[in-house]
Amino acid sequence: MSRSSTEIMGIPDELFHWIPDEMVVVVRLPRIPGEDTQEVLIEQIRVQLNEFLAQYSLVLEAYGTYGRWSETPTLPPIRRRAFIFGLHHKQPLIAIFFHTRHVDPTVRDPVPMALSYLQGHLEHLAQTGLHVVSAMPNWLVTAAPFYADGGPALPPHPAPALPSPAPANALSGWHVRLMDSGIPLDSKGAEDVLVAVLDTSPHPDRLRSAATRPELRRNWLLQRLAMDLRNEDGSFAVEYDRYPQSNEVSTGRDNAGDASYYLMPDHGLSVAGLIRDVAPRARIRLVRVLNDYGGGDLYSLFAALTDLEREMVSGSIRRLVINLSLTIMPDIRRLPYIWFDHRQWPTTQLNGVIRVLNHVEEGLRLLFESLQSHGALIVAAAGNDSSSAFEKGLSPRPPRAPARYESTLSVSSVNSYFAPSKFANAANIPPFDAGVATFGGDSYRATSADGWPDAVRGLYLSPLFPMGEQNTSGWADWCGSSFAAPVVSALGAHLMAQGWSASNVVIRLAAGSQERRNEHLFGSTPDAPTLLGNIIRVQQRYGL
Structure with missing residues (x-):
């Protein structure tokens, strides 16, 4: 290794899988909102979620106004806080980015806590007319501070x-x-x-x-x-x-x-x-x-x-x-142990565990399915x-x-x-x-x-x-x-x-x-x- 390489390569202090304090909520909409009503829609959803999360001392803040942006003012400003997709459906989807804050400032990263409460009360939210199809952390994306x-x-x-x-x-x-x-x-x-x-x-x-x-x-x-x-x-x-x-x-x-x-x-x-x-x-x-x-x-x-x-x-x-x-995200075998911090679950709770694991990436799956439905490879x-x-x-x-x-x-x-x-x-x-x-x-x-x-x-x-x-x-x-x-x-x-x-x-x-010629009618061994x-x-x- 050359002398200059120490200036080019660095060793990280810690490994992360998502951005602390940041989450994405994907909601199914009755119709595509107009450009002039989208900000109103985002704020209505934030208020509705905050009314529910208040009992747990949790607050969702508008994206780009808290967290990294309050600590580092030189970060690029946020011009869009949400993205609409699934345009092939009569009921499209909107992905909204939020900061998550706990009223106790000593809570380091309240995202897992907030997501757990949301995922455990999807039926309650649906009764208010808010159909949350996915709630997930702001996962890191890497070619894989x-x-x-x-x-x-x-x-x-x-x-x-x-x-x-x-x-x-x-x-x-x-x-x-x-x-x-x-x-x-x-x-x-x-x-x-x-x-x-x-x-x-x-x-x-x-x-x-x-x-x-x-x-x-x-x-x-x-x-x-x-x-x-x-x-x-x-x-x-x-x-x-x-x-x-x-x-x-x-x-x-x-x-x-x-x-x-x-x-x-x-x-x-x-x-x-x-x-x-x-x-x-x-x-x-x-x-x-x-x-x-x-x-x-x-x-x-x-x-x-x-x-x-x-x-x-x-x-x-x-x-x-x-x-x-x-x-994006840890691999599927590691995800349960990362998300649940190596907890073991009794059989009676496995259905709930599977539901949570699906929910923390369902928004991503739907995004790619939407592009595929329009003919993208x-x-x-x-x-x-x-x-x-x-x-x-x-x-x-x-x-x-x-x-x-x-x-x-x-x-x-x-x-x-x-x-x-x-x-x-x-x-x-x-x-x-x-x-x-x-x-x-x-x-x-x-x-x-x-x-x-x-x-x-x-x-x-x-x-x-x-x-x-x-x-x-x-x-x-x-x-x-x-x-x-x-x-x-x-x-x-x-x-x-x-x-x-x-x-x-x-x-x-x-x-x-x-x-290749199939030795069996059901298929052949892959290369x-x-x-x-x-x-x-x-x-x-x-x-x-």
Whole structure:
């Protein structure tokens, strides 16, 4: 580790799963409210909830007026406190963000207490006409202050420096190639499809400036994205400050898999670059919903996804793929012990426990189901939490949300030998099987058959890498399901451009890229049995 790396990477003091004092309440409405009545509606719901919570010494405050905003006045101001979705239903949904306050200031985080009271009295609230379908903490969202479990499997490292046979001024670099012909590619490069990448992002000016740096001028992918950005024709757009971010939430791991945070604004750019490589004419919109440390919360995610739903309803987006190289919440097996603080429950209480666990994420499930109902293809990374399980000879961890939802196409990771990556979570949770695996690299010091690091080569603009190495080419070695997901998103764009529906795309891609004969009438063994998914085989090679 170089001397400067200690200034780039940090070790968190504590692990969090949600923003303390903040919660989200999802309410079913009788109709879509008018723009001029939405603030009145939000306040009426807050007053009704406060009338109930007062007996427990709890108060809900308007979002952006308490908590973090009172402690840090420089935080971005809140312009919207609620988001409407489920526009395909006669009775839409509204997600309202609140601060939660206990009258006793020594109560550190009253969110679990407030949610427990609400979840235990849903029938009472319904009798007043208030139909609460979900109440949940403001879960952290991470490419996985606060620190959240998630992020790439490893920090990025410089890609191998290879000699190029091309002239000194010729563009060169790494390309992804689909190895099997079973997935038909669109002859027009998926030009009629928008791929929205919700992730981190560098400022557009930083990307344009990087393309002029002498050491990066031969990077074909960087030059292509910079040209697309300059054209301003929608082929590549960056929404950098539409959803303002703060740097309170961070994520990441070091080479040993231990918690370490570092700047990763290029995470989303690398994801977008992989999509451009595989789908050369798709329209790509890089939307910054995570901060420069790869962290965020539900607020920006709800804002971006509900805005996309409105665009689909209006007809301004016809064919949409949403790439989510991010994770939300603890995995489904850990959630009960985190939420209930390792309590054991008698059998008579299990139904109530299951109801509570469903309620603290039902709003998220409904949000993704809403987008799916409008025809969006949602591709989500399964996560990188299984290194410890691999070392112990155990099965991989289950996919994280939103990859584990039935409305999404989950993507796990295999290495260059098409064996499960050591860190890879499973692609599916039975009985669902809408998941697949593709190349996402492997653990630190793992090598490919060529003797190079077993990693995905993607874009990287920062002058220094997290471990302090110099960036001399604009190419980085990344590892994680974050970088497997964009390959699948790009292939999904190819199929949608040919008229495939999102549901049929999921079925086709989940089948993998090889034809197989079923030994049994009920089905066949998946390509990667431990990941519970088939494999789409791709290679990445260096060339012109």
